[in-house]
Amino acid sequence: MTDLATRARTLLDLHTAPEILVLANVWDVVSAQVVAGTEGVRALATASHGIAATLGYEDGENIPLDLHLDMVSRIVAAVDLPVSMDMEAGYGDAGETARRAIAAGVVGGNLEDQMKPLDEAVAAVEAVLRAGRDARIDFVLNARTDTFVRAAGDADRGELVAEAIRRGRAYLEAGAPVVFVPRLVDREEIAAVVEGLGRNKLTLISVPGASLPAREMQELGVARVSTGPFTQRVALTALQDATIEMVRGGTLPAGTRALN
Template sequence: MTTAEHAAELRRLHTAPELLQVVNVWDVVSATAVAALPGTRALATASHSIAATYGYPDGEQIPLDLMLDMVGRIARGVDVPVSADLEAGYGDAGETIRRAIGEGVAGANLEDQLKPLDEAVAAVRAAVAAADAEGVPFALNARTDAFVHGRGRPLEVNVADAIERGRAFLDAGATCVFVPGMFGDDVVAELVAGIGELRVSVIGLPGVPAPARLQELGVARVSYGPTTQRVALGALQDLATSLYDGGVLPEGIRPLN
């Protein structure tokens, strides 16, 4: 499939009645391992995990060229649409999206970092315009950090802020609104009611409703951020500990690389 075809499919998956689950990956081998599963319809990269792979902290500390090189390798290494976590756009959301499309990326997360609303909306508009100029129906998952950077504020303030920003991002052309945070059914229902059914994306965390419930609540997408890499690294540490303690490699290791 072409990048435009992958992007159209990714947008369709966001608006389909069935919840879109995307398991986050960080390099080509993690991507191909997950893409091989029958349940995989699309993949998402995790910026935190890719930065950690190269030895950088999260938060646009990794050089953009390195980030784009990796997401491009991932996109070219699998046969499903790839949504890239491109943080806040690395200083130029439009140009970053344009370059990501050139790497074969079909969609992206773009976070607002709780910047003034007009600045955040301008970044979304720039990203959408860049994709339109490339002729790609890009699936932009516009992220609001109302909860991530709004810690300490009353819950109702964060909910109202997320809804206001989410509506503005959709009006600016975003496909979906990503509202990461640790909250339950009631907040998810408020966000869906305020932003729109099949327009809200959340992150799977302990305490967040299970996928089946998220689908019942009208959520479009759930992803898992850097947690997937942490699980893999935890398994590696556990294996190393077992070997150091005199253990042996377990039976049934799958040759996934």
């Protein structure tokens, strides 16, 4: 396995490459190994929701950080690719959580702003980046703004776009290389945010039945697309569908592959 600094630099470079970085989020060792062993995969990202669900917790920092980091460290040890961790909102101390993640071998991470006052959110971004500098790595912070996640259903879309850009620019100015705007799926709104932040600065999540294809995101200038909890839901959907078929008297799918 390459050293931490090299993996961090590799992950950072993937965000500025001409091809969009596609990250199928993982939640345990076997999911990480399956994704890492898939042709074309260049890095991994964990999903906090998926890890929490695997261990019986609700999403939203309900899983103890020690338990969360234990699973992440197992994932890092099981693969030979850069790993980014979903750090949620930082567990009350974003800098310390980043330091512990880096000690576990993580070289990037998501950090939610939860629409806190902008100065507080920027301070958390700065704390994470400081942890990276202290470890002598280019920690790839995917600074997340919850502008769309926490918006009211009747909120003005133009105002939401403007606020996402305002917050995103603040995080970029603080040193974050990219900004994550979940629930941004409309083509024109994506184009507006890319224009406001710059090409290869925006990251998105692929939402089943709602998001643009990754190739079209790439054309718009999006740096990265991940899958959050949806890859786990794909797996669980396949599990439930197979169970339904068996209970009805059928068989398991003929195309099932030995991936574990």
